[in-house]
Amino acid sequence: MEQKKAAVVATMKDVADKAGVSTATVSRALMNPEKVSALTRQKVQRAVHLVGYCAQTIGRQSKRHDTHTLLAAVPDIGDPFFSGILRGIEETADEQGYLVLVIDYAHQLSAKKSFCELFGARQIDGVLLLGSDPPFNIDKTEQQNLPPMVMINEFVPELQLPTVHIDNLTAAYDAVDYLVGLGHRRIGFISGPAHQMLCQYRLQGYIQAISRHGIAPDEQLVFRGKASFQTGAAGLNALISRACPPTAIFCHNDIIAFGALSQARKNGLGVPADISLVGFDDIAFAHFCDPPLTTVAQPSYQLGREALLLLLRQVRQQVVGSTSLLLESKLIVRGSTSIPPIKTYTQ
Known part of the structure; x- marks a missing residue:
């Protein structure tokens, strides 16, 4: 009787602990043994026997064609903001016995083909979208032909996908409201x-903040481009060349803010003595640049973790619908912002 009870309660984590490997490795050894070494397979099989892991559970997973493999689609893996999200995804996936494949679809020319092959062969159980425009169709009519999906950091209501994100409009509003409060x-x-x-929400927050204080929005003070260092530099040059230049600049993300900060120095401008800068994301370098960057902190690790758990609810056939999980953001005030300068400047 005792042996039967152990077989019922034993989990994949018990097997992993006994074998001295991760739960993802246990999953691969049981479901796709060809993907692990013979030595690892032996260790896992021995651990299965010792802890009494239920073989029927493995059988049920096999019948459902579960691969215990998930896909994370990243718009630009070079953006440091996504590293925190991916860490949250991968560590949580490992806890749950899943493997995560990562595709950078901005720079991988074969990404669309890779997606189609994975979907068609049913080689993945679910998808985490870290951007709203991946290289495959995710509109409502196509979603029924695709694996379960969760969107992270973006909120696109018409897609009706489960989403984990912050309130980007309010976060942008608070950052700009802080600048107005400085004068x-x-x-x-x-x-x-x-x-x-995502850009539209932050733009709306910017406009609402200045409008609430009786400041008329000025299209000449808005510069658009890719989320890159180059856009920050070009935007700084464009904005300070206006007939009446700004005394502060709010940037869509920290990468743009770093580009603006570098270009300000090249132009002989002090930050924040001549111009204040605010970023968005609070990536690691924001604390260590000179001056340290005032920015909106996103809970990147938690975004990844909660999105992974939400996706697994779908994979396990629990009802999720178009759930929108909203996490908290916070404005972090550092040395790149101060009261406006009394003097004026030219480029």
């Missing part, structure tokens, strides 16, 4: 691509 009245905005919902 700034000419506040520029260096935005990302206009077609992305």
